[in-house]
Amino acid sequence: MNLGILAHVDAGKTSLTERLLHSAGVIDEIGSVDDGNTQTDSLALERRRGITIKSAVVSFALDDATTVNLIDTPGHPDFIAEVERVLSVLDGAVLVVSAVEGVQAQTHILMRTLRRLRIPVLIFVNKVDRAGARPERVLREIAAKLTPAAVPTGRVTAPGTRTATVHPYEPTAPEFTTRLTETLAEHDDEILAAYVDDRTPLPPARLRDALRAQIARAQAHPVYFGSAINGAGVRALVDGVRELLPAATGSADEQVSGTVFKVERGPAGEQIGYVRLFSGTVRVRDVVTFGSAGRTAEGKVTGIAVFDRGTAGRADAVTAGRIGKLWGLGDLRIGDAVGTPPQGTAEQHFAPPTLETVVVPATPADRGPLHLALTRLAEQDPLIDLRQDDVRGEVAVSLYGEVQKEVVQATLAEQFGVEVTFRETTTICVERPTGTGHAYEKDLEPLLGTVGLRVEPAPVGSGNTFRLEVELGSMPYAFFKAVAETVEETLKEGLYGWQVTDCTVTMTHSGYWPRQSHSHAVFDKSMSSTARDFRHLTPLVLMSALQAAGTRVHEPMHRFRIEAPDGPRSGVAPLLTALARLGAVPRDQRQDGTEWTVEGEVPAAHVHALEQRLPGLTSGEGVLETSFSHYAPTRTAPPPARPRTDLDPLDRKEYLLRVARRVR
Template sequence: MQSLNLGILAHVDAGKTSLTERLLYAAGVIDRVGSVDAGSTTTDTLALEKQRGITIKSAVVSFTLGGTTVNLVDTPGHPDFIAEVERVLGVLDGAVLVVSAVEGVQPQTRVLMRTLRRLRIPTLIFVNKLDRRGADLARTLDAVAGRLTPDAVPMVAAVGEGGRAARTVPYTAADGAFTARLLDVLAAHDDRLLAAYVDDESAVPYGRLRGELAVQTGRALVHPVYAGSAVTGAGVDALAAGVAELLPAPGGDPRGPVAGGVFKIERGAAGEKVAYVRLSSGTVRLRDRLPVHREGALVAEEKVTAIAVFDDGVLTPRDEVTAGRIATLRGLTGVRIGDTLGEAPEPAGGDRQFPPPTLETVVAARNAADRAALHAALGLLAEQDPLIDLRRDAAAGEIAVSLYGEVQKEVIEATLAAEFGVAAEFRETTTLHIERVAGTGSAFEVIKKDGNPFLATVGLRIEPAPAGSGVELRREVELGSMPYSFFTAVEETVTETLEQGLHGWRVTDCVVTVTHSGYSARQSHSHAVFDKSMSSTSGDFRHLTPLVLAAALRQAGTVVHQPVHRFRLEIPAALLGTVLPALTRLGAVPRTSAAHGDSFLLEGDIPAALVHGLELRLPTLTSGEGVLESAFDRYEPVRGAVPQRARTEPDPLHRKEYLLQVQRRLSGLGDSAAPHRTGNA
């Protein structure tokens, strides 16, 4: 049987979880439609999801549609949980983007649609809530065409919208306006169809149009639009028929090499790791040993101890899983989100599609006795959401976590209390800055020279790279000049050290080149075993590299950058003279303005740190009629006082203190890689 991995995406409260319930009900998987308000939906299983009425974690259910098994993935709609959506995108064969017929195209809707189009994910659009007061399908379709995609094709007409009796009627070949619109959109992407249309419009049969619609939808060129109500079920059958007809079910070759990606991790009842995997090729069987790749490198080989697949809404144990399916695998103890499995690894949605978190908060246990439990709990949460990005300060006994917004912070706090029994307190949320290298800097240290206490020679050069390029590592020395494990130690330590630049922020968009290398080969006294005090270890390189990189970074210099959002603000035209100066006072910089009937649309920039203040003032400024959208756009240099971020220890920018702290740490552990006393450590 073919399989289709289908994502349901939307702005929060557009009704995607309700639509998931209705699709499961229509397929006979459930005998009663659950309610988000009542906390009885199939996919929102977390206590917090039931309490808040929002989706926090993606969930997978399945149903059969014709001859296809549909693995349906319900994703969060709130922008604070966009990282959860990002991880799902890499496993989808198609998507349904839900838009509210009342609220229309909302900020998150636009972000999601841009990403779906960029990734070429075949997408249908479903206009929900036709039964609600204020629903307007025509207005929503105009917004879809103007703000989401001009290649939208309405597939149904609405009857009685705005009331419980609202329903939809599918367009047919007899609807001239529909076929003309369909032909216009399809011909724009197919020269042969355009030629036939120009020669004789009537010569293009409707059957050819439907076939071409399926082809172009599968190539993510056009986007059929359905409508209805997830609450009443109106229009859902037409949507399901559209999924079956228009979205591809590519499956995969079950006899090919194993290739799959991990997009979600949970913990089972006994604390064991449960990996959600989309298998794109091959077959995985119980007791198979799977190679695990991370960022292109083989990191482990793990044995599969249990397999379960989604069948008719139930997670069912199986002896094997074949290409095209989503399954849960147990036994992969060291696996992480983003890892790829098998002999032919492929990306598991690991490439970032959305902006990184731009906020941070410090978490501490209210009860000092819970400090260790807090650290352990946050570690488990970070395992499920890597973008939480824990930053520990052992000396202060605190952990900083990265955030997308205040709701995410509230959810973390509630999760710590409910699931781990840890009462935590959060400091005020602050903005996450970055550092970019200003120039070129280089430094090196040689074994047994100039107070180098480590049996390692390391030289590094750091220089700027284009914005958005991240960190690139290069070598100017021969790979065979020292053991590969030592190069690995240097490169991994470079990445770790760049998490804290000259001002404490993460350093990015740079190239770091290894310029010098050297080591002391394995040695021993006569008739004695290997003597670590005379021979280099990876520890020598891990402890020396931060000192060399810090010296190179100090020579190069860095510039602190702040995150900047692009905002879009719609206000009544009469308030323009009042709002413009207020925006300036609030730190926003309007760039463009345009009249739209009796309203004005302002677009511009605002530092991320000031967005929350604008959101708070907006209702008063616009008498409740202003509609604000904002999203991360770029980083730009900070003007004025440079913000500093407290560093965690040990700090290689202060050599003497760094070496003392390393010495104490290693001595306390009894580590044989403690500095070899050859100078002033």
């Protein structure tokens, strides 16, 4: 069973992982996050900061028949990309909620995604022994904010004290069977009929079978209470994992199909890929195919390690259902399919980063090592999108937040010996076409070839599409491929320097000068077209078409939810005034007793400012949840622009001069 441990930061994921490993006999002593000696936080930076940055796998025996590969994931929202990669390999998950802080912003995002992906989930309310723990209130929050199908499996006495005790319900306890029956009846007509007709309690075995089936379909979610620190309630959680969550499926005799969810470098710099195998068997010395998004490669597996009962040990093969570490597959990337692509693994579950910053080396001599180091980091985190500016000799990286920036800075210093600083963080916008535009060029000195392109807007969220309106045989396929690839690359920087999205580009004209082929002729570039001609001509034509179509800059918007008290020194009026100044648009506001809830949308560029102002507006009692919502047209004039990093086809004269130098 491949089990994920997920939570908002500081809810106790890593502590729960330590407790589970200790109870299974894998470790003799429970490590502490504060002391920096846990099993899964192995990076020096993780131990020093006390947070999980990289997902980690550790295994233990659940019983004689089942081994659990436990995947501990980061909880801080800046490292949501790590969670993104793990979701596609899970058989089930434990979502940890703090009994003190309750349902937090990241908790809500994680549960919404887990339910959408139909991943079986058990909920563990941790820290019932901490001061301020209110498990009953948290249970109500779970039902209201996460899932109405939450079924408590026990109760807590003396919560918030060191003597807090968890009392699991007996299978026949009325307070358990009544709530369970009502929840199961939502999706089980037989249980509903039995409950409505005579209200006779159903046999515990029947309820257990129905609960297991609905958990597998992500329709029901048992809630366990406990403390990872002192072990209270953890035994009941382990029993729930063993009895209620589905184990891995797939046959070792079928076609190989797996997913790469983590890539790291070994001591000698060799690539090591973490692969969840859904079917088939991969053996040492097997030649396997891997890749994604039109990129296919082949490599020979030179080594395998399999996670099994505590450690990842060397093995001759990894079989369906297991997680293995594979050596020998060069250029392996996170998200690659190994063998046949598994169904549904290409979908992105969370929003991409909306922030960007330029990384500046402390000394100019470190520019080369910096680029190499950032490339290595991008291997491990594909959402760290590198944007190389050859004109200015700069590299920009995309980020989720300021904490991630600090971690990148520390990682570059500690692992690669490169000291860096950062420019001010900016928001990543996108451009969308506002109309239709067409451009056409033929044999533009010094380029031999004909390219005509039409740009049209496409539905929001559809991405970019390249189409042909000319005969595929009108010129060599290599030239069409050059145009298609260059269109994709050129759309990364639109009229204002942002990536252009949601557009359709159609090739309307094509033409080329055939290669000389008569007897004894010497190839003459000045009279023959090459793929380079089309790679240089396409950006000029495409940007002219974009100018004719026009684009509009869109900025990322975050949905927000603020819970704040209504008091003499705080209230909804000052909050609404502050939101208006930040460009936020409240969509809903309601009062429940002495507490206000305000929901709406705010530009991503102002989220940090809102976080800073909220304590002063709410006497320190306001709670803010934010998550990416959509891109909306900017309201500033002129719209924000980003410096270009290419030859700038918008400057036609200068572009052709630079191209001429390259061609010659």
